[in-house]
Structures are given as C-alpha cells and as structure tokens.
Amino acid sequence: MTAATVTRTVSRHALLLLGAVVMILPFIWMLTTSMEQGGFRNYAEAWKEVPFGRYFLNTLLVTFLTVLGVVVTSSLAAYAFATMRFRGSGFLFMLFLSTMMVPQPVYLVPSYIILSKLHWIDTFAALIIPWTANVFSIFLLQQHFKTIPRSLYEAALLDGCSTFGYLWRVVLPLSRSVLVTVILFDVISSWNSFMWPLVVTNSESMRVLQVGLSYFNQEAASNFPLLMAASTFCTLPLLVLFVLAQRQIVSSYSRSGLKD
Amino acid sequence: MKRWPRFLTPLYYILPAFAVVIVFRILPILSSFAVSFSDYDIGGFRRFSGLYNFERMLSDPRFWESVANTVYYVLGVVPLGIVLPLFLAVLLRGRLAGKAFYRTIYFLPVVTSSVAVSVVWTWLFNPDSGPVNGIIRMLGGQPLMWLREPRGIFEMAFAPLGLNLDGMLAGPSLALCSIMIVTIWKNIGYNTVLFLAGLENIPGEYYEAARLDGAGAWSTFRHITWPLLSPTTYYVLIMSTITAFQAFALVYVMTPPPGGGPLGTTNLIVFYLYQKAFDRFDIGYASAISVFLFLVLLGLTILQRRIAGRRVVYE
Numbered sequence: 287m288t289a290a291t292v293t294r295t296v297s298r299h300a301l302l303l304l305g306a307v308v309m310i311l312p313f314i315w316m317l318t319t320s321m322e323q324g325g326f327r328n329y330a331e332a333w334k335e336v337p338f339g340r341y342f343l344n345t346l347l348v349t350f351l352t353v354l355g356v357v358v359t360s361s362l363a364a365y366a367f368a369t370m371r372f373r374g375s376g377f378l379f380m381l382f383l384s385t386m387m388v389p390q391p392v393y394l395v396p397s398y399i400i401l402s403k404l405h406w407i408d409t410f411a412a413l414i415i416p417w418t419a420n421v422f423s424i425f426l427l428q429q430h431f432k433t434i435p436r437s438l439y440e441a442a443l444l445d446g447c448s449t450f451g452y453l454w455r456v457v458l459p460l461s462r463s464v465l466v467t468v469i470l471f472d473v474i475s476s477w478n479s480f481m482w483p484l485v486v487t488n489s490e491s492m493r494v495l496q497v498g499l500s501y502f503n504q505e506a507a508s509n510f511p512l513l514m515a516a517s518t519f520c521t522l523p524l525l526v527l528f529v530l531a532q533r534q535i536v537s538s539y540s541r542s543g544l545k546d
Numbered sequence: 547m548k549r550w551p552r553f554l555t556p557l558y559y560i561l562p563a564f565a566v567v568i569v570f571r572i573l574p575i576l577s578s579f580a581v582s583f584s585d586y587d588i589g590g591f592r593r594f595s596g597l598y599n600f601e602r603m604l605s606d607p608r609f610w611e612s613v614a615n616t617v618y619y620v621l622g623v624v625p626l627g628i629v630l631p632l633f634l635a636v637l638l639r640g641r642l643a644g645k646a647f648y649r650t651i652y653f654l655p656v657v658t659s660s661v662a663v664s665v666v667w668t669w670l671f672n673p674d675s676g677p678v679n680g681i682i683r684m685l686g687g688q689p690l691m692w693l694r695e696p697r698g699i700f701e702m703a704f705a706p707l708g709l710n711l712d713g714m715l716a717g718p719s720l721a722l723c724s725i726m727i728v729t730i731w732k733n734i735g736y737n738t739v740l741f742l743a744g745l746e747n748i749p750g751e752y753y754e755a756a757r758l759d760g761a762g763a764w765s766t767f768r769h770i771t772w773p774l775l776s777p778t779t780y781y782v783l784i785m786s787t788i789t790a791f792q793a794f795a796l797v798y799v800m801t802p803p804p805g806g807g808p809l810g811t812t813n814l815i816v817f818y819l820y821q822k823a824f825d826r827f828d829i830g831y832a833s834a835i836s837v838f839l840f841l842v843l844l845g846l847t848i849l850q851r852r853i854a855g856r857r858v859v860y861e
Contacts, residue, residue, distance in 0.1 A: 298637050299644070305634055306651045309734070313654065315677050316666045359563040366559035375556065378564075385571040387847075389792050391816045392840045395823045395832050396574035396581055419566035449555060478659040480795045485824055496661040500799050503665045510669045517662040528657045532650055535657065539736060540743035 320514035328515040335512065336505070338519070340491060341498035348413045348483075348494060349476040355418025356472045357465065363419075364427035365453045369439065379428075386421045394485060401486055412486040413494065417476065423468045430464040431457055467538040470531060477524055495520045578840075581833040588827035599834035609835065611810055612818040618718035619814060620790045622726040627786050628779065631734050635741035636771065649742070652735035660732070664799035667728045668693065671800075693800055695720035696808035719811035725796055732796075733789075737782050744778030745771065776858045784850050788843055792816055815839055 320328055333339065366372075367379050397416065398407075406412040434457060442452045458465070480496040487493060493501070499520050506512050528535055582599055585592035603609050634652065638645055655663060670678050671692035679689035695702075698716025711717070718726075748771065756766045772779075794816045801807030803821055815835065823832035 362559040363563035366556040370556040372556040392836045393574035396577040416570035419563040517665045521662045540739045
C-alpha cells in the first residue's frame with residue numbers, strides 16, 4: 287500500500303466514524319437518560335404509569351393480523367396477475383399500482399368517514415382491515431412470480447396439480463426471500479404506523495404503542511428519564527428484529543428503491 | 547360447464563385484495579374530491595357548496611402559513627437529504643473494512659418509529675437540560691431555544707450585524723429547522739443504502755480507467771459517478787420530495803397541537819389538515835386541503851419528470 291492509499295483509507299474511516307457517532311449518539315443518550323435517578327425502576331414506573339402492557343398487546347395483534355392479511359391477499363392477487371391472462375388484467379393491475387401514487391394524508395379524511403359509516407371507529411377492524419391489502423407487496427410478488435418458468439406450471443398441471451396447489455406447493459416455496467421482504471416491510475410499517483391509529487381510535491384501551499407513547503409524551507412532559515425508558519421499550523422489539531435480520535432488511539430496502 | 551369457472555378463477559384470487567383496495571383506497575380517493583366540494587362537518591354531509599371550501603382555503607392566512615412552512619421544510623430537507631447520503635455512499639463504495647457496521651449504524655434510525663425518535667429529540671433539544679445545549683455550553687457557545695424558538699434562522703443570524711430581517715426573509719424558524727435536522731438524521735441511512743446500491747451497479751472498469759488516466763477524486767465523481775448514478779438520484783429526489791410534503795408525525799410529537807409550534811412556525815400542510823379534520827371536524831375544508839396537496843404532488847412529479855427526467859442517463 288502506498289502512503290496515498292493509507293491516507294485515503296484513514297480519512298474515509300474518520301469521516302464515516304464521525305457520521306456513525308452522530309447517528310448513534312441519540313440512542314446512547316436515550317439509554318443513559320432512561321437510567322438516571324432510578325435505574326431500571328424507571329422502566330417499571332413508565333410501564334405502570336400508562337397501560338403500556340395493553341398497548342403492546344394491541345400492537346402485536348394489529349401487526350400480526352395485518353401482516354398475515356397482506357401475505358395472503360398479496361400472494362393470491364400477485365399470482366393471478368403473474369400467471370393468468372384475463373380480460374382487463376392489465377387495466378386492473380395499473381389501477382392497483384396507481385393507488386400507490388396517492389399519499390396517505392390525501393385519503394385519510396374520507397377513510398375516516400367510511401370507517402365511521404361502518405361503525406368501525408375505535409375497533410381493531412379499523413386498525414387492521416384497511417391495511418390487509420398492500421399494492422406494493424402485490425407488485426413485488428408479481429415481479430418475482432413472473433420469473434418462475436412457465437414450463438414448471440405446465441408440468442405441474444400434467445401431474446394433476448390444481449391452480450391453487452401450484453401456488454401453494456411450487457410458487458410460494460420458490461419465493462421465500464421475496465416473502466421475507468414483504469413480511470419485514472409490513473412488520474416495520476405496521477409497528478411504526480402512527481397517523482392512522484391516532485385518527486381511527488379514541489379510547490385509551492384501543493391505543494397502539496406509538497399513539498400511547500405520544501400521549502405519554504404530552505402527559506409526562508418533563509419527566510425525561512421515564513420518557514426515555516418508554517421510548518426504549520417501544521423501539522426495542524424492532525431494533526432487536528433489525529439486528530437479527532439486518533442483512534435482509536437493508537437489502538430489501540435497497541431493492542425496493544430500485545424497483546424500476 | 548368448463549368455460550365459466552376458468553373465466554372466474556382469476557377473480558377469486560384477486561377479490562380479497564381488490565375489495566380492500568376498492569373500499570379503502572379508490573373509494574376514499576374519489577370521495578375526497580366530492581367531500582371537498584361540500585359542506586361537511588361533525589354531523590355529516592350538509593349540502594354541496596361548490597368551490598366554497600377552496601375559496602376559504604385561498605383566503606385563509608393559516609393555510610398559507612402552512613404552505614410557506616412546508617416549502618421551507620421541503621427545500622431544507624430534500625437537498626441535504628440527497629447530498630449527505632450521496633457523500634456517505636461514495637465513502638462507503640468498494641471494499642472497506644467495517645462497511646456492514648457503518649451501514650447498520652446509519653440505518654438504525656430508519657427502522658425506529660417517528661414517535662420515539664421525536665420523543666428522544668425533544669429531550670436532546672431541551673433548552674435547559676438537554677444534551678445539545680450541554681455541548682454548546684461546553685464549547686463556550688450561546689445555548690439556543692431549538693424547538694421553542696419562533697424566530698427565523700436568517701433573522702437570528704443577521705441580528706448581531708444590525709440587520710433586521712422579517713417576513714419571508716427571516717427564513718424558517720429555528721423550531722422548524724430543528725425538525726428538519728431530525729428528519730434528515732432519520733432518513734440519511736435509507737438514502738445512503740439506495741445510493742450505495744446504485745454505486746455498486748456502476749462497473750468497476752470505469753473507475754479503473756479513470757485511475758489510470760490520473761483523474762482526481764472530484765473529476766471521477768463529476769464525470770463517472772454523478773452521470774451514471776443519475777437514475778438513483780432522480781428516484782431519491784422524487785421520493786424524498788413526495789415524502790417531505792407529507793411530514794406529520796415528527797411535527798405532531800415535537801411541537802404538539804394546538805398551534806403547530808412556537809407562533810405556528812412548524813404548522814405544516816398535513817398537520818394543518820389533521821387539525822382541521824379531527825380537532826375542528828371541518829371535514830369539507832380539510833378535504834379541500836387534501837385535494838390541494840394531491841394536485842401539488844401530482845404537478846411536482848410531472849414537472850420533475852419533465853425537467854430532471856431529460857438529464858437522467860440510462861446506460
């Protein structure tokens with residue numbers, strides 16, 4: 287190695303480390319402040335102050351059922367769009383995709399009206415059902431399903447496989463990595479979603495973690511150790527998931543960005 | 547007997563997703579237009595009121611305040627949210643020890659919820675005991691009010707020189723700039739990862755050739771990286787603009803309602819829309835704002851496609 291390359295590598299690391307410190311410091315401050323004046327007792331106290339246990343269960347239930355719904359509806363729809371030719375399929379697919387262009391705040395108000403007409407405000411149905419179809423997931427799966435050779439389909443049919451059987455026994459097992467991507471995306475967005483649950487629920491017992499944390503932030507405005515403890519346990523599950531599935535998550539995000 | 551089930555099969559498969567998309571996406575999108583043309587409040591639909599909501603909107607100073615703040619916010623967040631990640635991605639490109647480590651650290655805020663991020667940064671920016679002012683004091687500087695500061699940053703910067711800037715010249719409030727800082731911090735990792743993926747797609751031979759020609763770091767960037775990365779840059783530009791216009795959670799948690807921050811200086815469009823719809827139940831008016839937002843985003847996407855789209859180099 288020449289002196290120039292050594293200098294270059296060292297300065298690269300110096301800049302990257304500086305960036306890393308800026309990124310990690312808020313997390314470290316969150317942890318150290320959460321331990322001030324009482325250590326782990328802050329965690330117990332924050333947990334009791336407002337029903338965070340209930341919020342956790344709500345969030346787990348909502349996330350689980352939303353993701354389950356997305357996986358089922360998206361696999362079915364993507365399968366039809368990828369393998370079946372039918373009248374209007376192109377139009378229908380474009381119609382689906384075009385809804386992706388419309389940002390959430392635009393349809394938030396009328397969605398609220400529809401949910402209140404259905405008497406779903408402040409119910410799990412309002413938190414879950416509108417999110418059980420995800421056009422982006424359909425798109426990701428459809429793109430992948432299309433790459434599975436058609437000959438496989440014909441061979442499976444000759445062996446007496448039904449249309450659904452082919453999806454279940456051949457297509458889905460061949461799509462594990464895309465399914466993981468879809469699941470990770472939806473777990474993260476469902477766990478972190480805030481605006482929707484804030485709008486469609488009112489009662490304390492229906493709050494999800496993010497909504498509960500934002501109310502707790504207003505109530506315990508200056509008790510920073512408790513607030514940091516609460517922030518820590520609200521983010522911990524996803525941070526653990528991220529550390530465990532770091533490679534898949536980062537590559538999923540980077541792949542999703544370059545979809546066209 | 548054999549014909550019709552085959553014709554119907556695709557419908558069975560599409561139906562579950564289709565039902566949800568129709569009821570909770572397409573129907574609301576279409577009805578937001580209808581609601582924006584009507585008098586609609588907590589008691590429900592009253593009557594069609596033509597353009598009345600839009601007339602109110604155009605003569606509502608709070609609405610224009612939210613538009614101005616949003617423009618500031620977008621202009622602050624988007625360019626920096628491209629330049630910094632691009633710089634980091636260039637540093638990370640190629641073989642480097644600890645690459646995965648850096649990527650993980652930069653990405654942490656992306657998977658952290660906006661609410662938790664806001665709660666933590668509210669504490670960091672706390673004027674009395676927060677660590678940010680702590681560092682400033684340690685370095686001998688003047689502590690700032692951060693999220694509680696309604697004065698514009700240009701106003702603050704030029705005040706010591708005896709210049710008195712006000713109105714639009716005062717610039718975005720320090721409170722809004724604090725929110726911009728948090729936004730950029732939260733999204734840096736995502737854009738870095740996108741740029742990095744784009745960079746790794748550029749064939750190494752180009753860089754090899756540039757090195758043999760004795761090209762410096764800047765000219766390599768200018769003549770190889772920048773043009774060949776343009777599809778990614780273009781995508782990041784469009785996506786970050788669209789996302790920035792929709793900012794809500796950070797504003798809502800860091801400068802909670804009522805009000806929208808000190809003297810309304812962090813009142814952004816979506817935040818205003820939310821307050822109109824769900825605090826005041828002025829639903830017709832809120833829908834007019836959402837239609838406005840939709841048209842702005844649509845217009846911007848088309849414009850960016852026209853202008854930037856031409857400059858994009860596809861191999």
